[in-house]
Amino acid sequence: MVLLRKPKPEPDEKWEVQLRKGCLELAILASLWSGKLYGLEILRMLEESSDLVLAEGTVYPILGRLKEEGLLQSEWVEAEAGHPRKYYWLTPAGRQKATMMARFWNGFAANLNHLLKPVLNGKGKTQ
Amino acid sequence: MVLLRKPKPEPDEKWEVQLRKGCLELAILASLWSGKLYGLEILRMLEESSDLVLAEGTVYPILGRLKEEGLLQSEWVEAEAGHPRKYYWLTPAGRQKATMMARFWNGFAANLNHLLKPVLNGKGKTQ
DNA sequence: ACCATATACCTTGTATTGCTATGTATACGG
DNA sequence: CCGTATACATAGCAATACAAGGTATATGGT
Numbered sequence: 001m002v003l004l005r006k007p008k009p010e011p012d013e014k015w016e017v018q019l020r021k022g023c024l025e026l027a028i029l030a031s032l033w034s035g036k037l038y039g040l041e042i043l044r045m046l047e048e049s050s051d052l053v054l055a056e057g058t059v060y061p062i063l064g065r066l067k068e069e070g071l072l073q074s075e076w077v078e079a080e081a082g083h084p085r086k087y088y089w090l091t092p093a094g095r096q097k098a099t100m101m102a103r104f105w106n107g108f109a110a111n112l113n114h115l116l117k118p119v120l121n122g123k124g125k126t127q
Numbered sequence: 128m129v130l131l132r133k134p135k136p137e138p139d140e141k142w143e144v145q146l147r148k149g150c151l152e153l154a155i156l157a158s159l160w161s162g163k164l165y166g167l168e169i170l171r172m173l174e175e176s177s178d179l180v181l182a183e184g185t186v187y188p189i190l191g192r193l194k195e196e197g198l199l200q201s202e203w204v205e206a207e208a209g210h211p212r213k214y215y216w217l218t219p220a221g222r223q224k225a226t227m228m229a230r231f232w233n234g235f236a237a238n239l240n241h242l243l244k245p246v247l248n249g250k251g252k253t254q
Numbered sequence: 255a256c257c258a259t260a261t262a263c264c265t266t267g268t269a270t271t272g273c274t275a276t277g278t279a280t281a282c283g284g
Numbered sequence: 285c286c287g288t289a290t291a292c293a294t295a296g297c298a299a300t301a302c303a304a305g306g307t308a309t310a311t312g313g314t
Contacts, residue, residue, distance in 0.1 A: 023239060024272080030242045040291060050238040057273050060293060083280045083291040102246040109236045111177040112150060115157045119229040151301080167262060184302050187264060210262040210309050 026105060027052055028062055029071065029090065029098040038077075038085035039063060063088055071097055153232060154179055155189055156198065156217065156225040165204075165212040166190060190215060198224055 027050070031042050043059055046052040066072045071094030077085050090098065154177070158169050170186055173179040193199045198221030204212050217225065 027239060027242060030246050033245050038291080039293095046242070050242045051234075052238060052242075055273055056292080057275080057294080058271090061272085064293090079280090079290085081281060082289070083278095085291065098246050099249075102243045105239065105243065106247065107178075109240070111179060112154060112232065113236070115154060115173075115177045115179075116229045116232065118160050119157050119225050120233065122226075165262080166264095182302055183263080184265085184304080185300090188301085191264090206261080206309090208310060209260070210307095212262065 023105070024054060024058065025062055025066065026098070026101045028059065028066065029094060030102065032072070032088060032090050032094075033098065036087045036089040038087045041085075042088070066094070070094075150232070151181060151185065152189055152193065153225070153228045155186070155193065156221060157229065159199070159215060159217050159221075160225065163214040163216040165214045168212075169215070193221070197221075 027046060028042060031037065031045050031049075037045060039056070039059055042063075043054060043056065046054065063072065063074075067074055067088070071091060072088045073091055074086050074088045077087050079085050154173055155169060158164065158172050158176075164172060166183070166186055169190075170181065170183065173181065190199065190201075194201055194215070198218060199215045200218055201213050201215045204214050206212050
């Protein structure tokens with residue numbers, strides 16, 4: 001009777017699985033590729049540049065996770081008006097990981113596209 | 128005090144969200160595009176044709192869901208040897224949905240690729 | 255007769271996820 | 285002051301992917 005369900009999750013190990021699921025961490029990392037942004041700004045940027053709509057309740061937990069993993073750093077900045085903003089940017093590790101994930105995404109998308117080709121070509125099996 | 132958490136999930140409505148998450152339902156539907164297959168066969172086909180590795184514990188529940196939604200039909204078939212096999216194939220509704228999902232996937236992938244272009248071009252911000 | 259192996263399907267339990275809804279904090283306008 | 289806007293944060297829920305284990309059928313070896 002051993003019953004060791006999850007010996008060592010090693011959260012870093014399975015990012016490929018996570019990617020296949022979410023794609024959202026990758027999208028957020030990518031949104032920070034060229035500079036600092038704060039939470040709501042990321043949200044708007046993704047929507048504008050990629051039609052990727054996500055809720056605040058989605059973004060903030062992800063930002064927290066990514067920071068905890070050492071992929072992001074953050075800093076409070078006083079705004080000229082309203083609530084202060086927490087700006088995020090990529091660490092070197094984050095930059096590296098974003099690149100790796102993007103490459104993997106490319107392969108994954110290519111594979112799925114290959115599978116979808118008959119579907120998109122319309123020609124269904126009459127049968 | 129109203130407190131209505133989920134008024135009517137309408138499980139059909141949010142397949143776009145599910146797609147962004149999983150992509151797996153779509154992959155399985157697509158694998159059945161050109162004929163009948165049984166469970167383990169789908170698994171092997173996806174791995175061979177698209178490097179998409181998934182566990183049995185992933186495939187069977189999905190097949191059950193898809194059948195319940197009327198997208199698949201199934202039939203037991205005696206094998207020449209060993210355990211009988213349950214063959215699945217697409218219903219007209221399944222064929223239609225697969226097409227819609229594939230189109231949506233294409234758009235989604237294009238958007239994400241657009242976002243990833245700077246990342247894949249290597250030129251990081253020296254900053 | 256018995257057991258190991260192979261094939262195939264199915265289910266239980268768990269960690270994780272995305273998200274809705276809600277809460278909190280700060281500042282501005284009337 | 286109260287409403288509105290901006291911004292960050294979290295509690296709780298439904299759904300997901302998966303590992304692990306179980307069941308059923310047949311074959312081959314001893």
